[in-house]
Amino acid sequence: xxxxxxxxxVSDLGEFGLIDHLTKDIQPTQKTxxxxxxxxxxVFACVSDRVGLLASDILVEGIHFDLSYSPLKHLGYKSVVxxxxxxxxxxxxxxxxxxxxxxxxxxxxxxxxxxxxGIKLACSQYSVDLVGGDISASHKGLxxxxxxxxxxxxxxxxxxxxxxxGDLICLxxxxxxxxxxxxxxxxxxRIFMENPxxxxxxxxxxxxxxxxxxxxxRKDIPAFFEKLDFLPTAMIxxxxxxxxxxxxxxxxxxxxxxxxxxxxxxxQEAQMMxxxxxxxxxxxxxxxxxxxxxxxxxxxxxxxxxAYMTDISVIGEMxxxxxxxxxxxxxxxxxxxxxxxxxxx
Amino acid sequence: xxxxxxxxxVSDLGEFGLIDHLTKDIQPTQKTxxxxxxxxxxVFACVSDRVGLLASDILVEGIHFDLSYSPLKHLGYKSVVxxxxxxxxxxxxxxxxxxxxxxxxxxxxxxxxxxxxGIKLACSQYSVDLVGGDISASHKGLxxxxxxxxxxxxxxxxxxxxxxxGDLICLxxxxxxxxxxxxxxxxxxRIFMENPxxxxxxxxxxxxxxxxxxxxxRKDIPAFFEKLDFLPTAMIxxxxxxxxxxxxxxxxxxxxxxxxxxxxxxxQEAQMMxxxxxxxxxxxxxxxxxxxxxxxxxxxxxxxxxAYMTDISVIGEMxxxxxxxxxxxxxxxxxxxxxxxxxxx
Numbered sequence: 001x002x003x004x005x006x007x008x009x010v011s012d013l014g015e016f017g018l019i020d021h022l023t024k025d026i027q028p029t030q031k032t033x034x035x036x037x038x039x040x041x042x043v044f045a046c047v048s049d050r051v052g053l054l055a056s057d058i059l060v061e062g063i064h065f066d067l068s069y070s071p072l073k074h075l076g077y078k079s080v081v082x083x084x085x086x087x088x089x090x091x092x093x094x095x096x097x098x099x100x101x102x103x104x105x106x107x108x109x110x111x112x113x114x115x116x117x118g119i120k121l122a123c124s125q126y127s128v129d130l131v132g133g134d135i136s137a138s139h140k141g142l143x144x145x146x147x148x149x150x151x152x153x154x155x156x157x158x159x160x161x162x163x164x165x166g167d168l169i170c171l172x173x174x175x176x177x178x179x180x181x182x183x184x185x186x187x188x189x190r191i192f193m194e195n196p197x198x199x200x201x202x203x204x205x206x207x208x209x210x211x212x213x214x215x216x217x218r219k220d221i222p223a224f225f226e227k228l229d230f231l232p233t234a235m236i237x238x239x240x241x242x243x244x245x246x247x248x249x250x251x252x253x254x255x256x257x258x259x260x261x262x263x264x265x266x267x268q269e270a271q272m273m274x275x276x277x278x279x280x281x282x283x284x285x286x287x288x289x290x291x292x293x294x295x296x297x298x299x300x301x302x303x304x305x306x307a308y309m310t311d312i313s314v315i316g317e318m319x320x321x322x323x324x325x326x327x328x329x330x331x332x333x334x335x336x337x338x339x340x341x342x343x344x345x
Numbered sequence: 346x347x348x349x350x351x352x353x354x355v356s357d358l359g360e361f362g363l364i365d366h367l368t369k370d371i372q373p374t375q376k377t378x379x380x381x382x383x384x385x386x387x388v389f390a391c392v393s394d395r396v397g398l399l400a401s402d403i404l405v406e407g408i409h410f411d412l413s414y415s416p417l418k419h420l421g422y423k424s425v426v427x428x429x430x431x432x433x434x435x436x437x438x439x440x441x442x443x444x445x446x447x448x449x450x451x452x453x454x455x456x457x458x459x460x461x462x463g464i465k466l467a468c469s470q471y472s473v474d475l476v477g478g479d480i481s482a483s484h485k486g487l488x489x490x491x492x493x494x495x496x497x498x499x500x501x502x503x504x505x506x507x508x509x510x511g512d513l514i515c516l517x518x519x520x521x522x523x524x525x526x527x528x529x530x531x532x533x534x535r536i537f538m539e540n541p542x543x544x545x546x547x548x549x550x551x552x553x554x555x556x557x558x559x560x561x562x563r564k565d566i567p568a569f570f571e572k573l574d575f576l577p578t579a580m581i582x583x584x585x586x587x588x589x590x591x592x593x594x595x596x597x598x599x600x601x602x603x604x605x606x607x608x609x610x611x612x613q614e615a616q617m618m619x620x621x622x623x624x625x626x627x628x629x630x631x632x633x634x635x636x637x638x639x640x641x642x643x644x645x646x647x648x649x650x651x652a653y654m655t656d657i658s659v660i661g662e663m664x665x666x667x668x669x670x671x672x673x674x675x676x677x678x679x680x681x682x683x684x685x686x687x688x689x690x
Contacts, residue, residue, distance in 0.1 A: 041398040
């Protein structure tokens, strides 16, 4: 909402009018779609050689995002990404989402337009249909709750609980950038609050800022598995930080693990920024969260297939439960990996 | 939370500990279940002669409920009911839900326990599995967002858009009671606020209070259609009030309608209470909302089958679009039906 304009209060349209306004141009694209927006529930065909997948997440203003630096369009985009990421983490394909939004009266129709612009862009990027939802007032703040439905081939769903001892631990992309992007945004906000004349300097760190405000989900990874005709033995998306998400795989598979600090890919700008904040880059990677990369385990016999995937790091190995979950440092010490993920409370 | 006890702050358990605590005893019951709570997404089998159904709703403290008179257990129960009602309104069977909750730090672990007790009771009552979700902090208040997945036989889904001119308009149960229950609760709250010594007198109106605080969804109606081997031509659940929901069927079917005031079933205690509040009982039925009854249209040739269903009223007839949507009063006047439903804004 950069330019000045007159804002339309939601009460001018009412709940149904607003939903019509926001969804009138939506054209479902899924072949299985029977009825999208506009009935009590969305309707779609079931395909018997596939399984259904269902996930939901809630994003709360002041907890998951700060509107003083999160553009509403990016926020809408990100709210879809965090949900489709859960479907990819099952080796599935997201097909449709419902969106429930509660917003106080400080959000005019134009704010919903921006949120929905981001939601629709993400729907297009990830080939999912927006098929329904709900809009409500709230007394305070903005809450976006999305449910995602997807499918996977019946024999190709990958859970967290099926890793085997000796499996290699693999990680897509790089970690820590989203967390450091958040640190920059928080710092620039503090500076701006103290000196409103100083303009935030965000252009120096485009990658870190984008990883925080407009992350992407790894839809290419399940596609690669399909193309290379192999399956990971277990998988999870890295939403709470590598440590927390690795612990989920270990606990649910009844195993231990050892990962090597040296093999966790942290991009140079994230390394530099961590130093600037006097943070340990590896701690940012382990506990920062919101990277939306995929963490998966593979049979060692499949390692050669990884060569065809461009940004996968092998970071360690699944161990016996009695070995615990350890990080081997660059100095060859072993530390316990502990969950630090997001603490809302 | 009647008795005094020590409350456990959510921070003692953390987000994952709280989710484990709340979901550890959940046993999925659906035959199609493959994986319930505990992975990135729930996994379930698809059955090819059925279609999938997906709906979601969000309930916001201070907008949809007031915790000064809504017990948390009832609130949990109702939050499931409003969602499964949407699945029944498609002539479907709800199978599984995800639950996303955001709550401020004033809600201890014991508050979540009560909400989940209600959610689990409703899951048992409606034979649905709780298969996942999300828990977050909020800066203020309680928000519950539920997504429901269900299925229906491929050729038996009933939409809003398929009513035909001349179809009979049918309504299950009675209307207006939930709205009048709300008026009583609001009145007793005002009295209590002004005179804290006066205990609220709610026992005189058990039906009205229960319709507001712990409504039920009409799972018996799709079962009846199945048993009697016939289908309504269109259907919707009465969540926003008869007027608003009838208008949805009319608009989406491209038709008009005429309903008869005299045939709308309003129970005697609701009639009496409306008089006490100097409200028109029919207005409470038309615009009160939250009744969670089913409004459906049938081919006139199917009318005899209604005799087997115990509480269905035939309240009018679908007309040509040019006839508009009208209410015929007891004095034989025709009034336009206008949407008044819930106005959050």
